[in-house]
Amino acid sequence: MSDEIILSEQNNGNMPEKGTIVDEKGLGYTLTVDRKDLLKAAIGLKAAGFDLFLFVSGVDYPDRIKLVYRIYSTKRRNKVGVIIKTEVPKSDPVIDSLVPLWSAANWHERETYDLFGVIFKGHPDLRRIFMPQDWIGHPLRKDYSDDHMLVMDDGIKEKPAAKDEPTAVHKENTGRSDKNE
């Protein structure tokens, strides 16, 4: 099935102008949109019969986070799933929530917020879902580090030494444990 057929069956008034559905190798039908057009595209696709929301996830790049949504149509005769791709910059990772369209997006967006730090505007209950509520950082980001969790053997939280001077902490540490003994 070509993308013209998908588009002609869509509610074209709602679709963003640049949005074209291409058949990408390994992924199937893919629609790439700007982040400001995401809600518009989602409304358009929902009107075109895409009624099953399957997941949203992120891909972390140094300066941006790519968001990947997969939705599926059970109503249309040519049963087909579509992947929507969009990007948010890391300096301002805010995007419209799709919970008003599909309740299923609720937990998936919470998961993406928890693990990638993407803020979904309009989400009714944007809390962490896997990590504890007081967790620091977003674990699936490539620059995530849990050094702040490091606790020395005397119970004092301490920053580890920089890579070029590994012996400093080591010496200090052994000295302290000697005293305790």
Add this chain to the structure above:
Amino acid sequence: MSKLEEMKTSKEKLDELEKEFELDETTENNRGIRTEELTIHFGPQHPSAHGVFHAIFHVDGEIVTKIEPDIGYLHRCFEKIAENRTYAQFVPYTDRMDYVASMTNNWAYCLAVEKLADIEVPERAEYIRVIVGELQRIASHLVFLSTAGLEAGAITPFVYFFDDREEILSLYEKVCGARLTYNYIKIGGVRADLPDGWLDETLAFVTKLKEKMYDYDRLLLGNYIFKKRFIGVAPFSAEQALDWGLTGPPLRSTGVAYDVRKVDPYSVYPRLDFDVVVRFKGDNYDRAYIRSDEIKQSIRIIEQAIEQIPEGPVIAKGVPNLLTPPVGEAYGHIESPRGDLGYYIVSDGTPKPYQVKIQGPSFGNLQALPAMSEGTYFGDVILTLGTLDPVFGEVDR
């Protein structure tokens, strides 16, 4: 103070106390019962929770008015681990996700990697995958039926169903040496060819099970108490099910024929003749019944696959152990016993994945629990949770 006086004063105190707690008019109008909404913590360690599931139930008498699920107790960061393992090294981790159906997890992951690296799987390996995958569906659904009965108080069916599951585990043991975490399906095919006589044993087992299923249906699904507990409880319409993103048997029980084996065919399923089982009420009974019917369809598939299986190699040629797929993205999904299980893998051209997203069907199904069971009895919530059949290794990943 003498003992007599002491007794007198304590009697007076008692009278005062009684006066204080005397029922006033407002409570008497309420038929003498003072009610207030209670919050009850369910889990994380609870025998009916199918794993480490914590939820706060707000109950008004016996009626549950609100459920606040709280997950993450089994979160092991598999998606982060995947970024630090090679493609082949991650296969054993997928076993630990949905540990009731490990074989289908291996399969979904390998399917996505094969799409990414453009690997053609030999035909015999595809048939072996279908056979072991459908056996896994039978084993998983047998576990479902036995625990569903157990939660409603039926202990006998549990013994029968686990007896049959045991035979499947023995078959698996002959194939790969493991009974729970198989690591059998590998990128490009399967780990080893089937042992001699294994297909005959499998055929004998499914033929026997086909006859038994008739009795099992009457034993569990036809049971009067089971029906009383399950029929009409927590019904879900097709619109609600789609809105909440259910997949697998809970979605098909509402009348939506969404089965990845049919709508996005993979492997050799297009060559096999089987039906997508659909029921229409979407209540607890339908969600339980549909699993029994799917076992029968799986038996059909296995019979045909054993008939059609060709000779040949079971692993694609030229797949290196240190696989380095080209830069790109791939999404592979299959119909696991719980629903639509997908892997989204991003490659940056190195031997390790850049990012892996695991779409577990249990996660999507579990979030509908509050919508499904608010307003039902407390005891029925356990049954509803059971019919969604979540496995928390997959919910939390």
